[in-house]
Amino acid sequence: MKILFAAAEVAPLAKVGGMADVVGALPPILRKMGHDVRIIMPYYGVIPDKLKENPEWKWKGYAMFQEFDIFETVLPGTDVPLYLMGHGSFIPARVYGGEDEDWRFTMFANAVAEFAWNYWKPNIIHCHDWHTGMIPVWMHQVSDIGTVFTIHNLAYQGPWKWFLDQITWTPWYMDAHNTMAGAIKYADRVNTVSPTYAQQICTPAYGEGLEGLLSFLKPWGILNGVDTDVENPATDAALVQNYSIDTLDDRLANKLALQKELGLGVNPRTFLIGMVSRLVEQKGVDLILQILERYLAYTDAQFVVLGTGDRYYESQLWQIAARYPGRMSAQILFNSALSHHIYAGSDAFLMPSRFEPCGISQLIALRYGSIPIVRRTGGLVDTVSFHDPINQVGTGFSFDRYEPLDLYTCMVRVWESYRYADAWKALQQRGMSSNFSWQASADKYVQLYRSIPGLENA
Numbered sequence: 001m002k003i004l005f006a007a008a009e010v011a012p013l014a015k016v017g018g019m020a021d022v023v024g025a026l027p028p029i030l031r032k033m034g035h036d037v038r039i040i041m042p043y044y045g046v047i048p049d050k051l052k053e054n055p056e057w058k059w060k061g062y063a064m065f066q067e068f069d070i071f072e073t074v075l076p077g078t079d080v081p082l083y084l085m086g087h088g089s090f091i092p093a094r095v096y097g098g099e100d101e102d103w104r105f106t107m108f109a110n111a112v113a114e115f116a117w118n119y120w121k122p123n124i125i126h127c128h129d130w131h132t133g134m135i136p137v138w139m140h141q142v143s144d145i146g147t148v149f150t151i152h153n154l155a156y157q158g159p160w161k162w163f164l165d166q167i168t169w170t171p172w173y174m175d176a177h178n179t180m181a182g183a184i185k186y187a188d189r190v191n192t193v194s195p196t197y198a199q200q201i202c203t204p205a206y207g208e209g210l211e212g213l214l215s216f217l218k219p220w221g222i223l224n225g226v227d228t229d230v231e232n233p234a235t236d237a238a239l240v241q242n243y244s245i246d247t248l249d250d251r252l253a254n255k256l257a258l259q260k261e262l263g264l265g266v267n268p269r270t271f272l273i274g275m276v277s278r279l280v281e282q283k284g285v286d287l288i289l290q291i292l293e294r295y296l297a298y299t300d301a302q303f304v305v306l307g308t309g310d311r312y313y314e315s316q317l318w319q320i321a322a323r324y325p326g327r328m329s330a331q332i333l334f335n336s337a338l339s340h341h342i343y344a345g346s347d348a349f350l351m352p353s354r355f356e357p358c359g360i361s362q363l364i365a366l367r368y369g370s371i372p373i374v375r376r377t378g379g380l381v382d383t384v385s386f387h388d389p390i391n392q393v394g395t396g397f398s399f400d401r402y403e404p405l406d407l408y409t410c411m412v413r414v415w416e417s418y419r420y421a422d423a424w425k426a427l428q429q430r431g432m433s434s435n436f437s438w439q440a441s442a443d444k445y446v447q448l449y450r451s452i453p454g455l456e457n458a
């Protein structure tokens with residue numbers, strides 16, 4: 001099967017969150033399974049520094065009255081052909097933001113459609129989030145190119161139809177009020193990234209206004225995986241000490257190094273909670289802010305947070321950290337190496353999300369032996385099971401209601417459980433041996449592609 005992945009983020013070249021991990025990890029596996037998978041993404045100003053060789057110029061096309069260039073290279077560390085769509089609006093060193101964001105990504109979507117019509121024709125274009133949402137709308141009447149639309153974040157729905165009408169060609173049949181709604185309505189198949197979230201978005205509580213459409217279409221839920229080559233504590237070059245499930249005691253060196261690196265009190269037995277996250281409403285930061293000071297006052301725990309996002313959350317976390325020197329560190333930046341220090345050095349990993357399509361951070365935490373503390377929602381339900389110390393089952397701690405008290409009591413429970421070193425070690429080992437490799441997900445994506453009429457045997 002010929003499959004073209006189109007996305008705004010692809011790891012390791014341009015990553016803001018988990019979508020980049022997915023689009024960076026799934027194509028190499030599908031390629032190993034024998035499919036001709038290629039990726040297309042915008043040629044951001046940050047990319048040239050991350051490539052060893054200059055990409056080769058291949059083709060010039062036109063989209064929304066703009067000329068764009070197509071360059072070809074391979075996704076670093078893989079044999080997956082990668083096409084970079086070059087246009088002046090993508091040169092600034094950012095992925096999202098800016099006043100032209102809606103226009104810029106709609107033009108990218110249009111360029112991908114032109115590319116697929118005129119340069120390399122796939123059987124399927126696999127689109128990710130609203131940035132590529134107009135592709136299924138335009139391809140709706142093209143019989144030999146199918147479309148799959150994957151929802152990573154339903155909260156961002158892209159430009160409204162009236163704006164699309166002004167900037168681009170919206171087909172006469174497009175009966176949808178914004179880009180995301182159009183993608184959902186006209187894609188041949190729609191999925192999201194976990195079975196539980198696939199059900200939740202069919203309800204008003206999680207559907208972001210699209211629950212009617214979604215409950216009618218019943219999206220597939222295919223769980224994300226984790227890239228086991230990249231996210232591997234036994235080989236991770238960012239760590240001061242590599243370790244595995246069999247050499248778990250070696251892990252401690254990473255905790256001591258993290259405490260030192262971030263100016264926390266260096267003590268092997270002090271319970272250390274880590275968090276690596278976009279600092280946005282979705283991730284439950286408001287809940288944390290309501291209880292954090294009380295928690296730091298009641299326990300001796302340390303807390304490290306790495307992330308960027310909403311200015312209010314950034315400054316609140318920073319201010320609390322300033323009030324608790326040696327106990328808390330707020331790192332308001334994006335830094336992959338530091339994120340790995342946190343996964344490897346923290347005892348527990350906090351993710352009290354308001355909603356969570358799947359979540360990759362908790363999967364990385366499990367692999368690195370940091371015990372997830374999660375709210376039972378979306379993909380967190382499907383990936384973290386409740387720790388029961390008596391029966392020695394489960395991989396993490398969770399709470400149900402989106403309430404500060406529920407998070408607080410859960411975090412106190414975790415702090416107390418940490419004192420039982422043997423049970424804690426067994427819990428870490430169960431987490432580290434859970435299997436969330438991409439292969440199972442890749443098999444399901446192939447099933448999804450083949451469920452499109454005409455592609456049964458492709």
Ligand SMILES: Nc1ncnc2c1ncn2[C@@H]1O[C@H](COP(=O)(O)OP(=O)(O)O[C@H]2O[C@H](CO)[C@@H](O)[C@H](O)[C@H]2O)[C@@H](O)[C@H]1O
Binds near residue numbers: 335360
């Ligand atoms: N400041 C920082 N520095 C370094 N690394 C950082 C960082 N902030 C975040 N990261 C990294 O970004 C990734 C976050 O991925 P998640 O899937 O957990 O959440 P996200 O909401 O971004 O993804 C969305 O898309 C994915 C993919 O489908 C879904 O799993 C998820 O539920 C959905 O919200 C992790 O690899 C994490 O380590």
